[in-house]
Amino acid sequence: MRKIVNLIAVVAFINVFLVGMGRFAPGVEAGSKAGENIDKKKCVKENENPAPQILKFQEEGNSFKTTTLEKLKETVASQNITVNEAQSAGKRTYAGFKFLHFLHKIYGDDLSGYDTVEFVATDGYAASISLKTFEKLPAYLTFGYKDPEKKFIIVHDVTHKTWCVPLGPFYLVWDNLTDPGLFVGDKSTIWPYQVETINLYSFANKYAAIIPPSDSPSEVKDGFDSYKLYCLKCHTLKSLGGEIGPPLEAVLENFENQEKLRKLISDPKSVNPEAEMYVPFREKGKEKEKVIDSIITYLYFEAPEVFIFKPQKKMK
C-alpha cells in the first residue's frame, strides 16, 4: 500500500478527482525518498536517462494511438508557458501544448460523449479531471523547460524536506499567472506529472456499475456525489476506483454500528493511530456528519450484503 503524504483541497466548482493515487497534487511527494536531502546535482544525475517522450491515447480506456513528442510537435503548435510552480516555489517557464486545443487536435472537434480526461503516469497512478475544467481554465501539457538543455525535473522542497521529481514524459500545468480563476499558489487544480497516457472517457460509462439510478432516493445520490469526491480515488466498490485503500466490500463488515463507521471516516487516526487514510472534508461539524451519513447510506444502497447494521438517519 502506498504511503499517503498529503492531499489537496478541491475547490467546489472544479471537478477534480483522482483514482488510484495520492501524489498528483501540489505538495505531494512522488514515491521517492521522502525527507532525504537530495541536492540538485544528484537529482540531475539520477535522471540522466529520462523516460522516452511517447504519449499513448485512449478512448474509454481503449488505446487508439501512440505518438512521439516529435510527431506531436508536427501536429500541434507548442509554446512557452510561465507558471507559478505548484510542486515547488517560484516561477518556471515550460514548453508545452495548450491542452484543450491539443485535445481537439487528437480527438477531433466533437468531444460530446466524453466528460472526463484521465492522466495515467508511468507507474500506473491515474488522475481524472473534468473536461469542463479545461473549458474554464487554461492548462498546458508540457514536455520540457523553455530551455531544452535544462533537465525536466523538479527538486521539490517543502519545509526542509526535498524530493527529486522527474516530470516527464509529460506534465500538466495551469496558467495561474494570467488566469483570474487560479490564484497564485492555488491548490485547487491538480498538476499530474510523469504522464504517459491520456484517456478521454465518459464518467457515466466507466462507473456505470456504482452510479445510483436517477430514481434513487436523493440521500443516496448526494451520498454518491460525496463518495466520488472523497472516497473513489482510494477505494474500490465493485472493483471500480482507486487501490490505495482496501476494497470497501472487504472492510465494511468490521463495523458493528454507524457511529463506529462515522468516526473512522471522520477521523481515522482516532480509531487507528497508524491509519494512513485521510479525507480532506470541506464540511465541518454537523455538516460533515451529514455528508458522512449520506456516504454510508450510499454504500449500504450499493452493497447491503456486506453491512452488519442498517444505516439510520440521525434524530435531531
Ligand code: HEC
Ligand atoms: C487517501 C486515500 C483514502 C481516502 C481518500 C479514503 N480512504 Fe479509506 N482507507 C484508506 C487506507 C489506506 C485504508 C487502510 C487503513 C489505513 O491505513 O488507514 C483505508 C481504510 C478504510 C476503511 C477500513 C478501516 C478499518 O478499520 O477496517 C474504511 C471503512 C474506509 N477506508 C472507508 C473510506 C470512505 C468511506 C472514504 C471516503 C469518505 C475513504 N475511506 C477515503 C485510504 C483512503
